[in-house]
Amino acid sequence: MATVQEPAAPFDPIAQCADEPIQIPGSIQPHGFLFVVDEPRLTLVQVSRNVEQWLGIAAEALLGLPLGELVPDPEVGERLRQLTEGDPNPFHLRDLSLRLGTRQSETFALMGHRYAGRLIVEFERAGDPRQAYDDLYPLMRTFVTQLQDADGVACLCELAVREVKRMTGFGRVKAYRFDAEGNGLVLAEQADDGYPRYLGLSFPASDIPPQARRLYCDNLIRMIPDANYRPAALVPPSDPRTGAPLDLSFASLRSVSPVHLQYMRNMGTLASMSISIVIGGRLWGLISCHDAQPRQVSYQTRTACELLGRVLALQIEAKEARALDRRKLELRQQLVHLLAAMADCDSLVEGFKSVSDAVLSFARAGGAAIIAGAQCETAGEVPPIADILALTRWLGERPEQPLFHSDNLARDLPHLPQLAGHSAGVLCLSISRLHPHYLIWFRPERIKTVHWAGQPEKDLRSDGTLGPRHSFERWQETVRGHSLAWEPVELELALELRNAVLGIVLRKAEELAQLAGELKQTNKELEAFSYSVSHDLRAPLRHIAGYAQLLGELEGGKLSERGRRFLDNIGDAARFAGTLVDNLLSFSQMGRSALRLSDVNLEALVESIRQEMAPDLQGRHIDWRLQPMPIVVADAAFIHLALRNLLSNAVKYTRPREQAVIEIGAEERANEVIVYVRDNGVGFSMQYAGKLFGVFQRLHRMEEFEGTGIGLASVRRIVERHDGRVWAEGEPDRGATFYFALPRLNYSASA
Amino acid sequence: MLKPILLVEDNPHDLELTLVALERSQLANEVVVLRDGAEALDYLNRRGAYAERVDGNPAVMLLDLKLPKVDGLEVLKAVRDSAELRSIPVVMLTSSREEPDLKRAYELGVNAYVVKPVAFRDFVAAIADLGVFWAVLNEPPPGSLRLERRTGRAGD
Numbered sequence: 001m002a003t004v005q006e007p008a009a010p011f012d013p014i015a016q017c018a019d020e021p022i023q024i025p026g027s028i029q030p031h032g033f034l035f036v037v038d039e040p041r042l043t044l045v046q047v048s049r050n051v052e053q054w055l056g057i058a059a060e061a062l063l064g065l066p067l068g069e070l071v072p073d074p075e076v077g078e079r080l081r082q083l084t085e086g087d088p089n090p091f092h093l094r095d096l097s098l099r100l101g102t103r104q105s106e107t108f109a110l111m112g113h114r115y116a117g118r119l120i121v122e123f124e125r126a127g128d129p130r131q132a133y134d135d136l137y138p139l140m141r142t143f144v145t146q147l148q149d150a151d152g153v154a155c156l157c158e159l160a161v162r163e164v165k166r167m168t169g170f171g172r173v174k175a176y177r178f179d180a181e182g183n184g185l186v187l188a189e190q191a192d193d194g195y196p197r198y199l200g201l202s203f204p205a206s207d208i209p210p211q212a213r214r215l216y217c218d219n220l221i222r223m224i225p226d227a228n229y230r231p232a233a234l235v236p237p238s239d240p241r242t243g244a245p246l247d248l249s250f251a252s253l254r255s256v257s258p259v260h261l262q263y264m265r266n267m268g269t270l271a272s273m274s275i276s277i278v279i280g281g282r283l284w285g286l287i288s289c290h291d292a293q294p295r296q297v298s299y300q301t302r303t304a305c306e307l308l309g310r311v312l313a314l315q316i317e318a319k320e321a322r323a324l325d326r327r328k329l330e331l332r333q334q335l336v337h338l339l340a341a342m343a344d345c346d347s348l349v350e351g352f353k354s355v356s357d358a359v360l361s362f363a364r365a366g367g368a369a370i371i372a373g374a375q376c377e378t379a380g381e382v383p384p385i386a387d388i389l390a391l392t393r394w395l396g397e398r399p400e401q402p403l404f405h406s407d408n409l410a411r412d413l414p415h416l417p418q419l420a421g422h423s424a425g426v427l428c429l430s431i432s433r434l435h436p437h438y439l440i441w442f443r444p445e446r447i448k449t450v451h452w453a454g455q456p457e458k459d460l461r462s463d464g465t466l467g468p469r470h471s472f473e474r475w476q477e478t479v480r481g482h483s484l485a486w487e488p489v490e491l492e493l494a495l496e497l498r499n500a501v502l503g504i505v506l507r508k509a510e511e512l513a514q515l516a517g518e519l520k521q522t523n524k525e526l527e528a529f530s531y532s533v534s535h536d537l538r539a540p541l542r543h544i545a546g547y548a549q550l551l552g553e554l555e556g557g558k559l560s561e562r563g564r565r566f567l568d569n570i571g572d573a574a575r576f577a578g579t580l581v582d583n584l585l586s587f588s589q590m591g592r593s594a595l596r597l598s599d600v601n602l603e604a605l606v607e608s609i610r611q612e613m614a615p616d617l618q619g620r621h622i623d624w625r626l627q628p629m630p631i632v633v634a635d636a637a638f639i640h641l642a643l644r645n646l647l648s649n650a651v652k653y654t655r656p657r658e659q660a661v662i663e664i665g666a667e668e669r670a671n672e673v674i675v676y677v678r679d680n681g682v683g684f685s686m687q688y689a690g691k692l693f694g695v696f697q698r699l700h701r702m703e704e705f706e707g708t709g710i711g712l713a714s715v716r717r718i719v720e721r722h723d724g725r726v727w728a729e730g731e732p733d734r735g736a737t738f739y740f741a742l743p744r745l746n747y748s749a750s751a
Numbered sequence: 752m753l754k755p756i757l758l759v760e761d762n763p764h765d766l767e768l769t770l771v772a773l774e775r776s777q778l779a780n781e782v783v784v785l786r787d788g789a790e791a792l793d794y795l796n797r798r799g800a801y802a803e804r805v806d807g808n809p810a811v812m813l814l815d816l817k818l819p820k821v822d823g824l825e826v827l828k829a830v831r832d833s834a835e836l837r838s839i840p841v842v843m844l845t846s847s848r849e850e851p852d853l854k855r856a857y858e859l860g861v862n863a864y865v866v867k868p869v870a871f872r873d874f875v876a877a878i879a880d881l882g883v884f885w886a887v888l889n890e891p892p893p894g895s896l897r898l899e900r901r902t903g904r905a906g907d
Contacts, residue, residue: 535817538846
């Protein structure tokens with residue numbers, strides 16, 4: 001493993017390399033020659049010095065001549081004038097020979113382009129025009145057919161590399177793609193024997209300075225037939241009208257940086273050609289061709305290669321888009337699953353717990369946490385809670401950003417070293433507009449080994465100027481501190497999840513509000529109903545009872561014994577119905593009125609109930625066994641009613657006993673107080689234990705024991721309003737014990 | 752002459768039973784029966800059919816809460832808002848403890864309320880208690896008829 005050293009120079013030569021004005025080198029490569037022509041007459045205003053080698057005429061002698069002198073065909077001039085800057089790439093107008101006084105030159109391919117206000121005409125040796133149809137076209141057709149069948153980007157690149165090598169004859173052709181940092185990874189390679197292989201290796205981003213990268217994007221194909229070339233200067237060196245240097249960005253003959261030529265020689269290659277793979281305006285990768293010997297590729301072949309590059313780019317784009325769609329679909333399915341679970345649960349935290357595995361797999365994370373107020377639930381491998389909370393505190397300081405992600409916490413959050421010590425990557429999602437609630441995924445460190453094609457640093461010479469690196473030997477680097485990078489599609493879907501979660505929260509709030517509204521309405525209706533029941537039902541019962549009694553008093557003497565009994569029954573029935581109505585009403589009231597919690601002294605309460613009942617107990621022999629009882633927090637009026645019901649039941653069902661025994665006591669537990677009322681009365685069979693506390697449930701015939709069947713139901717309702725429990729134990733003829741347990745409440749817990 | 756007991760009740764059965772109950776309580780006071788709130792206010796303010804009645808406020812008014820035309824609460828409010836009538840003891844009669852208007856009745860200054868019991872015996876007892884308390888035992892405010900009679904200044 002190597003350590004990476006920062007160049008300790010007062011200025012950064014690599015950045016300086018990035019500043020080299022490669023688009024205005026002032027010279028061209030000598031495998032062709034170049035004119036700059038001035039409109040309207042297409043007068044030659046700049047000429048490359050090497051025109052003398054090609055045409056036998058000194059550059060200076062050509063300056064000021066109209067192009068028509070050399071190229072008499074007026075159609076060529078016309079087509080040159082029609083070139084626009086819309087597409088500044090050199091356009092092949094035709095192959096022709098130049099008129100040089102009385103003689104004709106050899107045949108050249110004439111290419112013209114207009115850029116930065118200049119009309120530039122380039123000439124290079126013409127290729128065989130038939131080659132395009134005889135060789136290139138069939139090759140391309142086969143290639144395109146194969147591309148469609150290829151599965152996977154590497155496979156596409158392999159096909160393209162093979163094809164380019166066949167068309168151009170270069171000794172080694174490789175295709176690489178750039179990562180986010182600009183490092184190029186070789187995906188496919190075809191090479192003749194004797195060439196070093198680079199498949200699977202990475203070329204550092206610094207090998208291609210940014211301005212060269214920009215040119216690669218604009219200008220899809222470049223060729224350097226001989227790295228040992230002597231550049232041909234322009235005459236005059238700058239535009240005679242403006243004095244500005246000529247911008248050769250798009251010229252196919254543009255001379256390249258001496259640093260790059262040195263780089264080629266260091267690599268052991270003398271000829272190179274590169275075809276850009278541009279997707280969505282971004283330089284996705286390159287097909288890079290090299291040869292140990294100088295090698296010229298004809299204009300036709302280059303055009304075919306450029307076309308191949310474009311087709312390849314389209315195919316890669318389609319493949320990547322399909323892969324992205326698949327990933328998106330997969331993520332969206334997981335998202336729907338997550339949301340369904342979260343929407344089903346009462347709270348997001350509950351939802352999180354119920355589908356924690358899906359939460360983890362959604363973000364391909366090792367751990368996840370949900371933080372909502374005081375709650376913090378985690379799943380999988382997560383840092384200690386304190387470190388998670390430190391992270392949420394930091395997130396809270398940047399409230400406007402719903403998403404934060406990092407695949408290198410040590411680098412991005414150096415102030416939270418504990419966190420970085422545990423996880424390498426996080427994706428944090430704010431899941432509330434109002435509160436600091438977050439869903440956070442953690443990814444572990446993924447130690448990555450990069451196989452570099454040589455040390456990534458360029459060679460810094462002793463004089464501070466930059467030389468290209470010399471070493472292309474395999475060199476391994478272990479990259480630490482990184483997690484798997486968060487894909488843009490994952491971030492996009494995470495934001496979608498956030499929006500949906502916000503929607504769920506909002507909907508839950510709305511549902512609650514609506515439910516509360518409906519409940520309020522229902523309660524109101526119930527109150528009105530209760531009122532009209534009590535008012536309208538009680539009045540006729542009162543009248544029946546009243547008139548029955550008056551009738552008995554006034555006319556009782558005229559009635560038979562039986563008639564008087566009937567009249568008594570009418571009165572009794574009416575009074576019983578009245579009691580029933582009253583009990584039902586108070587029962588329904590218990591469910592509605594708010595608990596008013598206070599300290600309730602159970603012992604004092606039992607004693608007062610016993611005294612209330614005393615007048616009705618004349619002639620009964622009851623042994624009251626009152627055990628010590630605590631003070632509890634409860635609604636005094638309700639508990640009074642509950643105890644009164646239990647005591648009067650005990651009194652009622654012990655009536656057949658000569659000596660009744662009623663015991664009342666309580667047992668204090670950690671979380672609750674259990675109160676019991678035990679009697680030695682008629683008891684009940686445990687098979688009916690479940691029915692005892694239901695409304696209108698009676699276990700005895702009316703003539704045995706009177707009652708409306710609401711007493712125990714009221715007890716249950718009262719105790720349940722206190723979040724407590726009721727139960728009973730009994731045996732026929734052996735007595736019964738009724739229990740209720742009250743949780744330990746606070747005054748604030750009023751329901 | 753004893754001040755009358757005012758009974759404001761629209762239901763004929765309740766009216767009859769209440770009258771029986773009052774009769775049994777053996778109060779000497781005359782019972783003036785009024786069948787709705789409007790009639791009650793006419794009586795109290797000596798208007799309409801009662802324009803010619805003898806001056807003076809009743810000993811107690813037994814007022815049903817639910818009444819046609821002008822209901823019990825409105826009558827109570829009118830009584831409490833009037834300087835002349837304010838001191839009349841008012842007992843609300845209701846059919847049910849569930850009356851949501853009971854709270855309002857207390858806010859308006861009712862002296863007592865009675866939930867009419869279903870059992871007639873209890874009903875008689877309740878009415879008798881009321882009559883004795885308000886028509887006999889309760890010390891009427893200064894300026895009322897009985898006070899004058901006791902101090903010998905009444906001119907009947």
